[in-house]
Amino acid sequence: MIEEPFAVGNTYIYTLDPRVRIVFAVVFSFVTALSNRFPVLIAALFISILLVSTGRLKVRDVLKRLFVVFWFLLLIWAILPLTFEGEPLYQAGPITFTRPGVIMAAQISIKSTAILLVFMALIATMTVVTLGHSLNRLYVPDKLVHLMLMTYRYIFVIEQEYRRLFTAIKIRGFRSKTNMHSYKTYAYLIGMLFVRASTRAERVHQAMLCRGFRGRFYTLDIFKSTGRNQTFVLVMTIIIVCLIIGEYNLL
């Protein structure tokens, strides 16, 4: 199943207005992404870890998600130090690790980890539905929000259909091997999934027509705004300002 393991909880983070969380997650990410000085980046990483621990997210789930970027970072560490032009840092036979390459790889690693952690702490702690509604309240156009929500909605259905097809294959003794039969079966499976997804889309559209749909979506403001935001806004603003000052040496 597609899960939202962090979506419900009762720690401080969850009491904050989703809009506030979205705005700060986005601003924080931009500031982090555009910073290059190590003290600033490490501070950002530290803050993101702090936020995740405030939310008391399950460490295992957090690590599981970080693992996804881990492979990407590994690739970067394998490529950048070797290919980046510049002052050599370490020489091992014909292979040279360049200083700017290593610095770049380190920056990318810290940035992506920090941003991912902040998104886990602030965004993943709401349901996708709440996220959609909040974005709408933040003046993201209806069409985009609905595109997102409907995609999310039908990913579930398509996933279910995939599972059904896959079970159908399995109960008839299919075992994945490297032979033509396996490849053909997988090709059928994927093809079937596409066909089903498109007929599904058509029927959903028909159902919408039956309910008077004429190309216009409406969003109901049904999500609740909560208090306790001021402290968070204040603290986060100070942090972000400090990061910017640190990065650009404004003092």
Place this chain on the structure above:
Amino acid sequence: MNNKQQIINLEGITFRYPGARENVIDNLDLKFFSGSRIGLIAPNGSGKTTLFHIIMGLLKPDAGRIEIFGQPVSREKDFEKVRRRIGLLFQDADDQLFSPTVLEDVAFGPLNLGKSKEEAIDISRKTLAFLGLSDFEERITFKLSGGEKRLVSLATVLSMEPEVLLLDEPTTGLDNHTREKLIEALNSLDLAYIVISHEYDFVNAVAPEIYKMENGQIFHDEELQIHIHEHVHRYGREPHKHG
């Protein structure tokens, strides 16, 4: 029958799916009057769903005439008006529920009909309450069980306050208790409807007239009706009236 208004009048409707060898609907005639409640029982693949989709203008017949509320309808524009007055419950609830929350999905129809947000929410709440679904408002549509999805789908159709309902197997996936609730709800509504079902008891409880489909045509099935009726109470064969 004079004081009854003709709601749906199909004449010589013929339909064939592209690439199919036979007509699914073949020269079909159907007259449906206001206040009527019809149960449609026919085997799988006999074209029941197809017939509903033709009435709603989702499929265009290859031949024949469709008159709804006394007006001939053929173009998409005509059907837009039809869809405001006839509500179709789809066979698969996943097709019908696409909004994230139940309340939003139920309010989708009223909003399309030009109601304000407040009015739409109000109607939706009332509809949900009518079906005993008041607690469901904030539930996520795709995380409902199959039976719950079915009832919520019905709510999304009822919230448009239609004059006629076309129900495509409303009882699939319902437990006995929920089915009783549905029967009660249908009987307390002041609506004409056609209901497709494979469950004789259910059809008998909600529809006094039973039709069947055969060779792409639709017939009033008196034999089946008496037969079922007899099952249900012993005066089935005598002419009698229900209170």
